[in-house]
Amino acid sequence: MLVLLACWAFAAIVGLAGAPGAAAAPAKGGSATPVGNDVSWPQCNKLLPTGQAFGIVGVNGGLANNTNPCLADQLAWAQQSSGGTGQPLVALYVNTANPGTAGSWWPISNQYGGTTVNNPYGTCEGAPDEACAYMYGYAKAYDDVHLRGVGNPTVYLWWLDVETGNTWSDDQVANRADLEGMTAYFQSIGARVGLYSTSSQWGQIVGQVPAGSNLNPLPSWLAGARTLNGAKNNCASAPLTPGGRVTLTQFVSRGFDYDYSCI
Template structure:
């Protein structure tokens, strides 16, 4: 039932309606938009970087990253990321952070043996240049440590000089070690591939690190002795689902006995985010 208001009651009702309207309008102005998502850093943004590669081609990349890591290959060790130049330009906009290079690179690694599109038959690479091979002489159709070492050395050489990297010695090169690539059942040969890559990068005065998870590293390479050039390399650990999980993973064991965990990774909104542990 309705009744008409008059006099003081009528004015009071109008003031009440006006006050309610003001409250509603202020609520619309001050409330955050429902579609705004919280930062994946959750208060740790200054420690977060991003890594990108061919899967992010033609995508709008994150902005404001503290540091960036760009993939050199197109998913396989013998390919080139088609967006490498553009992604390096994006990486150069990184703000920088103590303990991490502003821009670093990562490369795919593998040990395909003679099933690959190319496999070494000697200790020469490139042609005419003899490489010191700690495992002896590579001879076809050997798929053991000697030729595996040369394969790794050659792939690192190609990454440095055939993919469009301007000054390869200026970068930290992360070796991406994942079960998704081709590997031998001989873990010693797999280790030799990574040692060959590491020796090449060290020969041009570049720094090297290892990216993997503990389980994948154990399956592909296994324990590394202190006589290996991999032993003291820093670790970048994948596997976290949140920024807080990535931060906690900084306390995990490194991939090699003499290294330490300097980076951890988590995925948010379709992009890889990296937490600096140092």
């Protein structure tokens, strides 16, 4: 993640690649609790943990509009996961952002990928408003599915990595629309979607999510813990959205992100 998933893994919250190797296991206090790992571009060519219960791989290279250069190797690593939790053996996460017209690309219509998108915010005409933010998110999700080299994209749970390290609007409704557009595209292909953040970052970027939003029922993956016990305790924290549920938490140990399944 920009840098919550592999920046928190170097400080606490965005990835890995190269040939899998043995990395130090987290301190578990003698517990046999199964945990997973999330990895992405910062771990390219580094030794990866072994024996992980599940693996979550970053699709992007730190920004919503690029690709993790080690994606294939990291997916192969994740597929060796041992299981034993309520999480899928392999999941993905994608960077998110709402750069507006300051970005390298910004939509000017409701058309993308050869489709006229049903936009709940109206017609995008190139302004940095909710309608175009929705289209931007939709387009980034479309690109993640079609341009990043992910085979069988419908089978994965796609986590949306929402962090203040990426570029966001001051308009929380536009930011929410952006994430709703991403969610709508992933769900349109039959894929599952979840939300990754901390409560403070989510509150700053998105704020309150209304009941009618497609973000409302999505599961939450909470970052911010420093230990396995802290991650376990975070399972009882409030989800990012009122209709969601905390199903996964993250902690950092010895330079790697570890993840505890709450289900």
